[in-house]
Amino acid sequence: MKLLILNGPNLNLLGKREPTIYGSESFEAYFKTLQDKYTAIELSYFQSNIEGELIDKLHEVGFSFDGIILNAAAYTHTSVGIADAVKAIETPVIEVHISNVHAREEFRHTSFIAPNVKGIIAGFGLKSYELAIQSFL
Numbered sequence: 001m002k003l004l005i006l007n008g009p010n011l012n013l014l015g016k017r018e019p020t021i022y023g024s025e026s027f028e029a030y031f032k033t034l035q036d037k038y039t040a041i042e043l044s045y046f047q048s049n050i051e052g053e054l055i056d057k058l059h060e061v062g063f064s065f066d067g068i069i070l071n072a073a074a075y076t077h078t079s080v081g082i083a084d085a086v087k088a089i090e091t092p093v094i095e096v097h098i099s100n101v102h103a104r105e106e107f108r109h110t111s112f113i114a115p116n117v118k119g120i121i122a123g124f125g126l127k128s129y130e131l132a133i134q135s136f137l
């Protein structure tokens with residue numbers, strides 16, 4: 001099974017960025033623990049701060065992978081382009097958020113992506129990604 005974790009803007013700073021909200025572990029370290037635990041899955045990871053690169057990656061894997069775990073970060077709340085890409089591809093997408101976006105500012109309550117995804121997991125810290133992996137098993 002081939003799964004991609006796709007992270008959007010500012011998530012390269014996990015571990016350093018607002019640790020009270022996003023925790024103190026880097027995504028690279030967390031990703032390694034996931035790879036060690038889920039050895040039967042071909043797990044890949046891509047992060048970009050650039051909207052078009054995230055769209056390109058969705059197009060690249062979206063007709064061959066078994067699942068995409070997408071944390072579009074701030075683009076969740078703004079990007080028609082990413083929402084359209086999620087709709088355009090065949091691979092099922094799970095939307096994840098580290099924080100509980102619904103317990104935060106009003107603008108984080110809107111997701112352009114949500115209508116086009118299989119499901120949404122939010123608020124479990126980095127564990128949100130693992131729960132998304134498990135949803136594909």
Ligand code: DQA
Nearest residue numbers: 071073074097098099101108
């Ligand atoms: C986030 C929540 C978004 O509102 C925010 O812009 C992020 C991270 C999360 O994982 O909790 O960058 O997607």
